[in-house]
Amino acid sequence: MIPLTLRVNGRERRVLVEPRQSLLRVLRDELGLTGAKEGCHRGECGSCTVLMDGVPLYACMTLAPEAEGREITTVEGLLDGEALGPVQDAFAEHDAFQCGFCTSGQIVAVEGLLRANPQPSLEEIRTGVSGNLCRCGAYPNIFRAAGRAAELRAGRGGDS
Amino acid sequence: MKAADYYLDGPAPETPEPRQRQDRWGETRVVGRPLPRVDAYERVSGSAVYPSDVQLPGMLHAAILRSPHPHARVKRVETSRAEAMPGVRAVITHQTPGADIAWYTDREGATVGHLFEAHCRFEGEAVAAVAAESPYQARDALEAIEVEYEVLPFTSDYETALEPRAPAVRDGGNRASEPGVYERGDLAAGFNAAEVVVEETFRTPCELHTPLEPHGCVARWDGNRLTVWESTQGVYPVQSRVAQVLGLPLANVRVIGHYVGGGFGSKLRPGKYTVIAALLARQTGRPVRLFLSREETLLCAGNRPANRMRLKVGAKRDGTLTAIEFHGLGSGGAYSGSGTGILDWQVRDLYRCDNVRCTTENVYIHAGAQRPMRAPGHPQCSWALEQVMDELADRLELDPVELRLRNLASVSQGRGGIPYTSNGFRECLEEGARTFGWLAARSRARSEDDLARGVGMAGGLWIAGAGGPPSTAIVKYFADGSVNLNLGASDIGTGTKTVMAMVVAEELGVPLDRIQIEHADTATTQFATASGGSKTVPTDAPAVRAAALDCHNQLLDMAAEELAVAPSELKLDGDHVVAVGDPEKRVALREVSDFRRRQVVVGIGYRGPNPEGKATCPFAAQFCEVEVNRRTGEVRVLRFLGAHDSGRVMNRATYDNQVYGGIVMGIGLGLTERRVLDTGQTGKMCNLSWHDYKIPTALDVPADVTSLPIETEDVECNTVGAKGLGEPVTIPTAAAIANAVYNATGIRVWEAPLNATRLAELLAEREA
Ligand code: FES
Ligand code: FES
Numbered sequence: 004m005i006p007l008t009l010r011v012n013g014r015e016r017r018v019l020v021e022p023r024q025s026l027l028r029v030l031r032d033e034l035g036l037t038g039a040k041e042g043c044h045r046g047e048c049g050s051c052t053v054l055m056d057g058v059p060l061y062a063c064m065t066l067a068p069e070a071e072g073r074e075i076t077t078v079e080g081l082l083d084g085e086a087l088g089p090v091q092d093a094f095a096e097h098d099a100f101q102c103g104f105c106t107s108g109q110i111v112a113v114e115g116l117l118r119a120n121p122q123p124s125l126e127e128i129r130t131g132v133s134g135n136l137c138r139c140g141a142y143p144n145i146f147r148a149a150g151r152a153a154e155l156r157a158g159r160g161g162d163s
Numbered sequence: 164m165k166a167a168d169y170y171l172d173g174p175a176p177e178t179p180e181p182r183q184r185q186d187r188w189g190e191t192r193v194v195g196r197p198l199p200r201v202d203a204y205e206r207v208s209g210s211a212v213y214p215s216d217v218q219l220p221g222m223l224h225a226a227i228l229r230s231p232h233p234h235a236r237v238k239r240v241e242t243s244r245a246e247a248m249p250g251v252r253a254v255i256t257h258q259t260p261g262a263d264i265a266w267y268t269d270r271e272g273a274t275v276g277h278l279f280e281a282h283c284r285f286e287g288e289a290v291a292a293v294a295a296e297s298p299y300q301a302r303d304a305l306e307a308i309e310v311e312y313e314v315l316p317f318t319s320d321y322e323t324a325l326e327p328r329a330p331a332v333r334d335g336g337n338r339a340s341e342p343g344v345y346e347r348g349d350l351a352a353g354f355n356a357a358e359v360v361v362e363e364t365f366r367t368p369c370e371l372h373t374p375l376e377p378h379g380c381v382a383r384w385d386g387n388r389l390t391v392w393e394s395t396q397g398v399y400p401v402q403s404r405v406a407q408v409l410g411l412p413l414a415n416v417r418v419i420g421h422y423v424g425g426g427f428g429s430k431l432r433p434g435k436y437t438v439i440a441a442l443l444a445r446q447t448g449r450p451v452r453l454f455l456s457r458e459e460t461l462l463c464a465g466n467r468p469a470n471r472m473r474l475k476v477g478a479k480r481d482g483t484l485t486a487i488e489f490h491g492l493g494s495g496g497a498y499s500g501s502g503t504g505i506l507d508w509q510v511r512d513l514y515r516c517d518n519v520r521c522t523t524e525n526v527y528i529h530a531g532a533q534r535p536m537r538a539p540g541h542p543q544c545s546w547a548l549e550q551v552m553d554e555l556a557d558r559l560e561l562d563p564v565e566l567r568l569r570n571l572a573s574v575s576q577g578r579g580g581i582p583y584t585s586n587g588f589r590e591c592l593e594e595g596a597r598t599f600g601w602l603a604a605r606s607r608a609r610s611e612d613d614l615a616r617g618v619g620m621a622g623g624l625w626i627a628g629a630g631g632p633p634s635t636a637i638v639k640y641f642a643d644g645s646v647n648l649n650l651g652a653s654d655i656g657t658g659t660k661t662v663m664a665m666v667v668a669e670e671l672g673v674p675l676d677r678i679q680i681e682h683a684d685t686a687t688t689q690f691a692t693a694s695g696g697s698k699t700v701p702t703d704a705p706a707v708r709a710a711a712l713d714c715h716n717q718l719l720d721m722a723a724e725e726l727a728v729a730p731s732e733l734k735l736d737g738d739h740v741v742a743v744g745d746p747e748k749r750v751a752l753r754e755v756s757d758f759r760r761r762q763v764v765v766g767i768g769y770r771g772p773n774p775e776g777k778a779t780c781p782f783a784a785q786f787c788e789v790e791v792n793r794r795t796g797e798v799r800v801l802r803f804l805g806a807h808d809s810g811r812v813m814n815r816a817t818y819d820n821q822v823y824g825g826i827v828m829g830i831g832l833g834l835t836e837r838r839v840l841d842t843g844q845t846g847k848m849c850n851l852s853w854h855d856y857k858i859p860t861a862l863d864v865p866a867d868v869t870s871l872p873i874e875t876e877d878v879e880c881n882t883v884g885a886k887g888l889g890e891p892v893t894i895p896t897a898a899a900i901a902n903a904v905y906n907a908t909g910i911r912v913w914e915a916p917l918n919a920t921r922l923a924e925l926l927a928e929r930e931a
Contacts, residue, residue, distance in 0.1 A: 021299060023299060028298065031216070035218065036209075037209070037212065037213075037218075038208075038209020038210075040213070040215070040216075040376070040424070041215065041377075041454075042377070042424075042457070043457035043853060044456070045457065047457065047852055047854055048375060050375055077209065079208070079210075087204065087208060091207040091208060092207075094203075095200070095204065095207050096199060098197075098199065098200065098203075098816045098817060098819075098820050100206055100207070101425075101656030101821075101824055102374070102375065102376070102422075102423060103202075103205075103206035103207075103211060103422070103424070104213065104375040104376045104425060105375045105424075106206055106207060107209050110207060125866055129861045129862055129866070130862070132861045133860050135861070136853060136860060137827075138372075138373055138374055138425050138828075138858060139375075139425055140823055140824035140827025140828055140859070140864070141820060141823065141824060142823070142861050142866075143823045143864070143865075143866055143868045144823065146866045
């Protein structure tokens with residue numbers, strides 16, 4: 004077991020982990036942040052997507068020790084207190100999910116996309132979420148929600 | 164022929180007739196609107212707790228050791244090394260006392276498989292299980308269990324399973340059941356009368372459900388009471404099976420399934436994992452979490468069987484069908500469950516034809532057992548039937564829509580000619596074609612450069628979708644006019660909770676944000692069948708409506724006394740009760756003394772029976788446009804339209820979303836999905852991951868998808884007028900794509916998925 008200090012959603016968190024533990028399992032099992040989901044734990048589905056220094060990545064394919072010293076944001080970190088962030092709002096408004104299991108990952112992927120590219124085209128949106136499977140097939144609404152999120156984000160002034 | 168897994172074994176329990184008179188809704192205020200989901204916040208904020216998110220103090224993590232061979236006998240299992248490993252708290256096998264549990268039974272009820280099996284009949288059969296402090300330690304321990312297998316010859320190709328040299332899955336051989344035969348009219352005479360005959364063999368792949376949330380549960384004991392948080396489509400089927408297997412009273416098994424990350428039919432019942440988690444929890448005295456790995460979900464959590472179908476259709480010059488002959492072959496795997504269940508239904512029922520013969524053959528292979536997958540049998544049948552209809556239209560030089568319109572059935576022929584409660588198939592075809600711009604799109608010249616465009620369509624119906632009893636709902640109306648709605652059904656992502664809350668809002672005028680929903684918990688809600696078969700809305704919405712009306716009537720009765728006006732002269736107006744003819748006569752509910760004393764009114768609603776001698780089915784027509792790369796054979800789906808008659812639209816937003824989702828899944832069948840078994844050398848599955856078993860991604864589906872509700876008024880099916888939706892939306896999709904590819908290239912692909920390599924070969928052959 005090794006001690007780690009992680010910065011998650013703006014807070015410093017100290018944990019004792021096995022070096023082989025994935026960032027995803029540390030977030031979920033040690034820190035109780037279950038927004039990021041474990042759909043496969045081997046880099047196939049994107050349900051575990053989090054931001055590391057603002058860039059989306061699969062938390063299941065990242066070892067927890069690799070995340071030390073980096074800024075980690077999970078779907079819970081997109082909330083402002085109890086209020087939904089713009090991407091979350093847009094997903095609710097456009098019914099961009101069914102079962103909701105892929106949704107945290109989709110939302111974080113869109114957040115990452117918009118941070119890099121605030122006005123994405125439809126093709127850029129599709130590519131932006133192409134690493135996030137949705138078996139319920141809510142894709143058309145996910146595309147619409149991403150477009151709407153860009154508008155909302157612009158309205159609320161940049162990074163959420 | 165029954166979609167048995169969607170319902171209950173044995174006679175269905177009934178619920179009493181609803182006590183309330185339920186008039187047909189006229190103009191609705193809430194029902195039908197595109198309202199956001201009542202649980203949208205939880206689902207987008209990350210705060211929804213799915214069963215796989217449940218964490219309990221002291222919880223252990225479990226994992227299952229599985230046979231790596233499709234057919235093998237376990238000669239020896241040695242667990243001592245695993246037991247001694249750090250963090251390991253329990254290891255169980257078929258030799259563990261209490262774990263020798265019968266699991267699979269045959270039609271006669273005889274045991275044909277156990278929880279842990281010494282005679283493994285598919286790759287993935289459970290052999291042992293462990294519980295450890297961390298998920299990593301549990302997996303380590305699996306590797307330390309030594310198993311000596313006697314590897315046996317296998318049969319994994321269903322098409323050759325009946326050949327004499329094929330190794331037998333069971334003592335009686337590989338025929339799993341007597342061939343199914345359905346017949347009406349005079350087939351030979353029908354073909355004699357035909358002026359055109361199309362005959363072809365079709366194949367559809369074995370598909371895997373792969374919901375995003377893996378199958379599994381968390382189990383905890385308190386004394387001899389068990390609580391299970393299970394990722395399931397129905398908490399009650401889980402409760403009854405677990406109670407039966409463990410010999411517990413129903414009251415001692417509580418199953419909670421507030422959220423479920425998809426199921427598509429693979430989570431209608433509990434898995435072995437449910438019972439294994441309970442056994443490990445009992446043995447260790449700790450809560451146990453047991454969720455399958457993604458690989459396991461692909462191996463042994465059900466599938467849509469692959470099918471080979473031979474279809475021969477005869478027609479007159481004017482397009483009238485004279486005869487249909489269908490033969491289907493499939494395998495439900497090594498255990499129970501048919502490989503051809505309701506496979507031929509659309510042949511029997513969709514188009515008018517007097518002379519029909521359907522035969523089906525169901526065989527065993529050494530592979531995981533099937534589970535119902537979104538409209539079992541139907542998308543496969545559609546792949547054959549709707550391509551033959553397209554071919555027929557081509558040969559008769561008729562428009563494909565027109566050919567279908569000439570063969571509309573006025574009654575349910577497959578049920579002996581009884582009428583439907585409603586049938587909007589004609590409107591699906593006509594209005595779908597109009598909105599899609601079908602005629603214009605078809606008359607556009609096929610381009611001759613590398614990218615060829617084409618359009619295609621297909622029709623369909625779903626055998627079920629009527630719903631029916633039993634269902635009980637309870638509505639509690641609180642003193643301040645807010646409401647608690649209590650029902651047993653799961654919301655599998657179709658928007659059940661939202662739709663049910665809207666029904667309450669419609670009847671009681673309570674805004675959605677003042678309705679609390681309590682559902683999918685066997686300890687606190689009413690019995691419900693699993694959410695599947697496109698029957699949740701037509702089953703439960705009428706019960707919810709009856710419960711709301713029960714509250715409504717009780718409130719009026721109380722106010723009637725207060726106002727000295729007959730209840731029939733009163734109506735609810737927000738949080739007031741008013742006399743219909745005299746708006747001066749009104750009283751605030753909180754002022755009604757009877758209600759003030761009681762503080763709550765409890766309404767109970769039941770689902771009444773379906774009309775006798777009638778069939779209720781949803782109908783569908785889908786249209787699409789594709790672009791085919793003539794060099795590479797790649798197919799891009801450019802746009803889709805789904806015209807669906809599912810009766811009343813309950814919530815336009817969740818309705819449209821179902822249509823999109825069904826089309827996306829159908830694109831998977833048409834273009835990307837296929838379980839590959841190494842039928843030659845090992846019998847093992849070759850594409851055990853989402854990288855290799857490909858489901859549609861954001862890049863494979865069009866953004867341009869139109870949902871066109873054909874809102875046929877159905878006053879007979881039930882008291883809300885809605886029919887099922889979740890399944891019909893995926894039935895015609897793949898066939899529509901195949902027909903569009905034909906329209907673009909002149910090439911028919913009889914085998915799904917429509918694979919780019921194969922299409923490129925066919926295109927090249929034709930060039931040469
Ligand atoms: S859980 Fe990380 S990609 Fe699937
Ligand atoms: S909403 Fe169910 S997987 Fe995307």
